[in-house]
Amino acid sequence: MIALFFRDLKLSVRAGGGTMIGVLFFMTVVAVVPFGVGPDLNLLSRIGPAMLWIGALLASLLGLDRLFQAEREDGSLDLLLMQETPLLMTVFVKCAAHWAATGLPLVIASPLLGLFMNMNELAIGATMLTLLAGTPAITFIGAVGAAVAVALPRGGLLVSILVLPLAIPVLIFGVSAVYAAIEDPAPFLPPFMILMAITLFFAVIGPVAAAAALRHSAD
C-alpha cells in the first residue's frame, strides 16, 4: 500500500503528471479574476478567499479524470482489482496519493496568490487552513466521478459536471469559515468543524462508492 502511494506520487510529480498543470491552472484562474472585476484592491481583498476557493475547486477537478484512466490504459487497473488487499483500501490510498500530488501543492501555492489578492495575514492563514481541510473532500468526491468515467470513452468533462454539484457544500463551508475568521462577530469554529466533518464523511463514502463503480465497470 505504501509502495502504491509512492508510485502514484512519483508518477504524477514527473513530467506529464497532473501536479504542475493543476497548480498552473490554479494560478491562471486566480490571475484572471482581477481582469474581470477590475484592479480595485479593496474589492479584491474582499472576494479574495472566495476566488482562491473557486480556483482550487476547479484546479482539483482538472486532474481527476486521470485518477484511474492511466491505470486503465496500461492495464494495471485489472491487477489492482484482482489483488488480495481490499479494493477499498487501494482506492483510498490512490486518493491520498492523488491529493498529495495535486491538492497539497494548491494549498502551498495559495499564500502567494493570497498576496496577489491583497489579503491580510489572517485571511491567508485561514484560507490555507480551510483549503488543507477541504481539498481532500473534493478528491474523495471526485474519485467516485473518476471511477464512473473509467467506463466512458471520453468522460473528462462529464466527470466535472457530475462531481461539481456534490462539491458545493465543501465550497460553502470552506468560504464561510474563512469569512468567519476575518470578520469578528461570526465564530470560526462551527463552519470549520462542519467542513472537517464533510471531509471525513466523504473519506468513507467516496472510496466505497468508487470501489463499487470500478468493480461494476470492469466486468
Add this chain to the structure above:
Amino acid sequence: MSENSLAIRKFSDLANPTRFLALADRVLPWFAACTVLFFAAGVWLSFTTEGDYQQGETVRIMYVHVPAAWLSMMCYTVMAISALGTLVWRHPLADVSAKAAAPIGACFTFLALVTGSLWGKPMWGAWWVWDARLTSVFVLFLMYLGLIALNRAMDDPARSARVSAVLVLVGFVNIPIIKFSVEWWNTLHQPASVLRLDGPTIDPEFLWPLLTMAVAFTLLFFTLHIAAMRNEIWRRRVTSLRRQAVRNAGREAQAL
C-alpha cells in the same frame, strides 16, 4: 413472515418484462383516469377557494409549486431505491425504472424552480435568492441533468445502469439536505407547514386544494413513470431485434 416472502415473490415476478408490460397495460388507463379526475378536482378547488388576505391571488401558485417540489424529491428517492435494486438484488427492471425516472424528476424540479421564481418575484421582490433551500433544489436539478447525460453517454445499458446507480446513491445525501435546509439554516424560504409532527399549521382553506393537487401530481408521476418504463423496455427490444436482424443478414450474406 409468510406475507413478507409473498410480497418479495410478487415483486420478483415483475422481473419478467413481458409480465410487467401486461400489468402496465392493465394499470395505466386506471392511473391516467385517476390523474385526470384528481387534477380536475384540484384545479377546481384551487380556483374556487379564497385568496390569502396578504398574498392575494398569487397564493394559488402554491398549488403547483409545493406538489412539484415534493415530487422532485420523491422521484429522486424512487431512483435511489431503484439504484439499490440494481446493485443489491440485480432486479432487471430496476435500472429501467431509474433511467425512466430521471427526465420526469428533472421536469418536476424545473417546474418547482420556475413556479417558485414566479412566486418569489411578487412576494420577496426577487426572482432568485441564494438561500439554502433554493440552492439545494438547484443542485438537485443539476444532478438530474448530469445523470441523464451519463445515461446517454454509454452504449451498453447494463453497464451504464450499474455505474449510474452508484452515482444516484451518492447523490442521495442531497435529499435530507433539501428537506431540512429550512430548519438548519435561517432562510427566506418558509419552513415546512404541512408535514409536521404537530399537525399542519396551514389553514384548511388552503390545505384541501393543496393535498388534492399533491395526490394528482403523485398519480401523474406514477402514470408517466410506468409509461416511460414501458417505452424503455420496448426501445430495448427494438434495439436487440435490430441487432439480431443485422446479424442474420450478415450470416445470410456470408452463406451466399
